[in-house]
Amino acid sequence: MGKTFSEKLLGLKAGREVSAGDVVTVSPDYILSHDNSAAIIKEFEKLGLEKVSSPGKLVIVLDHVIPASSEKYAQNHKTIRKFVEEQKITNFFDIHHGICHQVLMENGFATPGKLILGADSHTVSYGALGAFSSGIGRSEVAALWATDEIWLRVPETLKIQIEGKLPRGIYAKDIILKIIGEEGADCANYKAVEFSGDAAKNMSIASRIVLCNMAAEMGAKNAYFAPDDVAISWLENRAKDEFELIYSDKDAKYQTVLHFNISTLEPQVAFPHTVDNVKPVSQAKGIKFHQAVIGTCTNGRLEDLVVAAQILKGKKVHPEVRVLVIPASRAEYLLALKEGVLESLVEAGCVVLNPGCGPCLGAHQGVIAPGEVALSTANRNFQGRMGSRDSFIYLASPATVAASAIKGVITDPREYL
Amino acid sequence: MKKGKVWKYGDNVNTDVIFPGKYTYSILDPREMAVHALEDLDPEFSQKAMPGDVIVAGKNFGCGSSREQAATCLKRAGIQAVIAKSFARIFFRNAINQGLTVIQSEEIVESVEKGEEIAIDFSKGQIKTQKGILSFSPLPESVSGILEAGGLIPYTKAKLEKKKAGRIIACKRPKSVKKKLFI
Numbered sequence: 001m002g003k004t005f006s007e008k009l010l011g012l013k014a015g016r017e018v019s020a021g022d023v024v025t026v027s028p029d030y031i032l033s034h035d036n037s038a039a040i041i042k043e044f045e046k047l048g049l050e051k052v053s054s055p056g057k058l059v060i061v062l063d064h065v066i067p068a069s070s071e072k073y074a075q076n077h078k079t080i081r082k083f084v085e086e087q088k089i090t091n092f093f094d095i096h097h098g099i100c101h102q103v104l105m106e107n108g109f110a111t112p113g114k115l116i117l118g119a120d121s122h123t124v125s126y127g128a129l130g131a132f133s134s135g136i137g138r139s140e141v142a143a144l145w146a147t148d149e150i151w152l153r154v155p156e157t158l159k160i161q162i163e164g165k166l167p168r169g170i171y172a173k174d175i176i177l178k179i180i181g182e183e184g185a186d187c188a189n190y191k192a193v194e195f196s197g198d199a200a201k202n203m204s205i206a207s208r209i210v211l212c213n214m215a216a217e218m219g220a221k222n223a224y225f226a227p228d229d230v231a232i233s234w235l236e237n238r239a240k241d242e243f244e245l246i247y248s249d250k251d252a253k254y255q256t257v258l259h260f261n262i263s264t265l266e267p268q269v270a271f272p273h274t275v276d277n278v279k280p281v282s283q284a285k286g287i288k289f290h291q292a293v294i295g296t297c298t299n300g301r302l303e304d305l306v307v308a309a310q311i312l313k314g315k316k317v318h319p320e321v322r323v324l325v326i327p328a329s330r331a332e333y334l335l336a337l338k339e340g341v342l343e344s345l346v347e348a349g350c351v352v353l354n355p356g357c358g359p360c361l362g363a364h365q366g367v368i369a370p371g372e373v374a375l376s377t378a379n380r381n382f383q384g385r386m387g388s389r390d391s392f393i394y395l396a397s398p399a400t401v402a403a404s405a406i407k408g409v410i411t412d413p414r415e416y417l
Numbered sequence: 418m419k420k421g422k423v424w425k426y427g428d429n430v431n432t433d434v435i436f437p438g439k440y441t442y443s444i445l446d447p448r449e450m451a452v453h454a455l456e457d458l459d460p461e462f463s464q465k466a467m468p469g470d471v472i473v474a475g476k477n478f479g480c481g482s483s484r485e486q487a488a489t490c491l492k493r494a495g496i497q498a499v500i501a502k503s504f505a506r507i508f509f510r511n512a513i514n515q516g517l518t519v520i521q522s523e524e525i526v527e528s529v530e531k532g533e534e535i536a537i538d539f540s541k542g543q544i545k546t547q548k549g550i551l552s553f554s555p556l557p558e559s560v561s562g563i564l565e566a567g568g569l570i571p572y573t574k575a576k577l578e579k580k581k582a583g584r585i586i587a588c589k590r591p592k593s594v595k596k597k598l599f600i
Contacts, residue, residue: 023559035442036441036442036484038442039445046570047570047573047574047577048577048578049577064441064442070443072442073443076442118483120482121481121482121483121507123483135483135507136483136507136510137484137510137511137514139485139514139515139568139569139570140514142570142573143569143570146573147577151559185429186477189477189506190506219477219480219505219506221506274431361433361438361441361482362433362437362438362439363442363443367439380431382434383434384434385438387439389434
């Protein structure tokens, strides 16, 4: 019987043949943390060690509340910078780089065959490039800094075959919302998710990241696209070190195989307060909202901003709506700047924020008031996520959010394309 | 047997309603975390929960963010265990790593009522409810050690100290004495 990607990769790292259900002790290639490094440092200090075990494995990115919005956040950042200096951590990205997941991929840490663990649930994103990446907690990161070892259960794999041709006005976000809506928020709990099929193969890296990023909202341990020519050429001049292409065997054992045909897909919208509360845009039309967010680690790449700008160019944001644009990283920001994409968005009345997590987790830069409604391209719409517990969040593609921003109510983007 | 009152919730209780994102990087003190436990789901909880109380919930408890404070705040609020039909992966790990007991059992969730008093016997894997005694499977040995140590940090600390002590003994003592010490 053949092996899946996850069985092969964890087997390689563990130095023995493994199958789904086995528990392995492994050492990751890279360990990610962000602003939460301040709390992790506190835990690490309790262990009584002076030095981290492998400083070259640590990647620390400041992205969650940047620039610091209060004295407390400023102190956290100061603590982290001091630690970085003392521990001689070279992979440190201060506030001007962008959201950790995008930064990790752009800087070539995430490559095929790598095992990357991070203190953030959206660490699953790097499967878009054929890596095994998964979110863990703070204590686990502190223990990893100390011992360079962690136990992981080898996951069963859920294979999702995506077939058909993407219709006009439909994007990666609509596909993943549709899948989560049909299968539920825990459909991939403890499991690996493999995206395959013709439509998946035709996707850009930016679109693959959208699917892998949102696999966290299915409960997935990791997500994966088989690294092909598209991935390998994307990694040229980016990959930090050598990488190994690992693929599932043709006769690999999958726990479940799901099939989705996207040829007749409509734009999708996740309603409050769960990501799996998904309906087609036709059932959301006319819903009023106050704040729109275009960007984040889910949908803040050039490809997303271009679509939003195509719709908003020469138009004006509805006077009762405020639109926040958050590029995923400085690199994506610069591309959008040079191509005139941001110019179109700013002219339309959007507010461009610095690359970072912004209001996505309700910490700063546009939290919403009681009774307010947000329409966002981010990945979560949990109650209270963006501010007040009495507010409401809808999730959609950048095109749907941009078109809706013009009308001030949720709108089918195909009216503008 | 430790007694406690049941706080009962539904499916998909996410980490944002257990511990809101706005506090994740500003509150570092676990005692302060407890004050905000379940704030966006049940504002009464942090005021009325007593040490020993038990949270009983549906499927996918703790879904969403990797924030460990979701487990820390419940532990510090005195919750002796969370019983759910299923747990989200990262929360499950975080709970054990914070020394918070998690029990997966559809049967128990279906049979206990909100507000009822139950008693848990961890060594026997039994819960005494109004309807009678129900059993649950204990956690696998690979993780129960972490729970018994009070969480991953104390567990790792003890492991590191043991390793260090072993090294010192190995360096300083002649071989025969080392052997004796380990018997």
